[in-house]
Amino acid sequence: MTRIDDLPIRDELRGQSPYGAPQLDVPVRLNTNENPYPLPEALVQRIAERVTDAARQLNRYPDRDAIELRTALAAYLTRTAGHPVTTAQVWAANGSNEVIQQLLQAFGGPGRTAIGFEPSYSMHALISRGTGTGWISGPRNEDFTIDVAAATEAIAERRPEVVFVCSPNNPTGTAVDADTVLALYEAAQAARPSLVVVDEAYGEFSHRPSLLPLIEGRPHLVVSRTMSKAFGAAGLRLGYLAADPAVVDAVQLVRLPYHLSAVTQATALAALEHTDTLLGYVEQLKAERDRIVTELRALGCEVTDSDANFVQFGRFEDAHAAWQGLLERGVLVRDNGVPGRLRVTAGTPAENDAFLEAVRELKKGQ
Secondary structure: OOOHHHOOOOHHHOOOOOOOOOOOOOOEEOOOOOOOOOOOHHHHHHHHHHHHHHHOOOOOOOOOOOHHHHHHHHHHHHHHOOOOOOHHHEEEEOHHHHHHHHHHHHHOOOOOEEEEEOOOOHHHHHHHHHOOOEEEEEOEOOOOOEOHHHHHHHHHHHOOOEEEEEOOOOOOOOOOOHHHHHHHHHHHHHHOOOEEEEEOOOHHHOOOOOOHHHHOOOOOEEEEEEOOOOOOOOOOOOEEEEOOHHHHHHHHOOOOOOOOOHHHHHHHHHHHHOHHHHHHHHHHHHHHHHHHHHHHHHOOOEEOOOOOOEEEEEOOOOHHHHHHHHHHOOEEOEOOOOOOEEEEEOOOHHHHHHHHHHHHHHHHOO
16 A cells, blocks of 8 residues: 655655544543634524625635725724734635745745744644745743743744744743743844744733734734634634735735635624624633633642643643543543643533543542
8 A cells, every 4th residue: 555655745744744633522522722612693693694695606706805804804903902903914814724824835935944932833833844944943941931042042043034933822821922022023033034923823812912013013023813712613714814014915925816715704704793792702711711720730730821722731740641541531632742741622611620520530540
């Protein structure tokens, strides 16, 4: 049987594994940072109305530039992130992963490099390799914050074309302060004019304000977002960025024609009409996240401070064995390969109760 490595694929893809978390049929699934609350019925009905209207014109290509959607996203960011954003500063794609891919296609590529500070979102490295961009793993402190001195030194020495900063960081949940981003941005501009991408996929769950205002006067700073988490729309696949209009012009050079379907645009617009209701669910999840942190610490776990909708906890002598122990108790969490630690998504109160009870049982058996 032919194996992948028997094919004439690019050398940097040999031996790599595709991104993915286990999809197992268990009572409590808390491993993929999904929003556990189904969309409210009023929104489901509004999606049906908008998609029905879109379906009547499916014989035509969708709005190639998604102007109505980008305008609505700009209004959402202006309202919630504390900084005015125009339509020209916003770009949307099929999930934040496609946003990242388009940025790397435009600013990375063969002969260029990107740097991220690991452990962090693994797709930054995977998409870099997939676009032929060299990947540099930058340093973090023991508490999973970014080691600013070491990071700026690495940027100055390696001179990457793209710098990724994840805030809140996945899988650790740690937020990045504005001073750190500014230090990295200045280092990136001193080495050579480089793009700095702040990935705020979990931004709505943070205790801290968005870093979006930092784009003002910084043409090489990008903030990326997604509707998968806060909007409870992981199945929609809608991500977006905010940046200088020139960055938006640049990614349009590499985007596929009509990349956002009319159905996707219609669904996203319907969701944005129900922002207040959906952000109400976010507040519930933030409270549950904080409860998980408190109760895990009461159980004697070491817990990383979290600004996301998930919590990193441990330490376990054998993290994978602990993962298996929780799975045997009907709870699926994520083993990200961070030594001694696992990650759990904040679910409904009942799901979180089941998780905490499973941890309690697991620790009794140790």
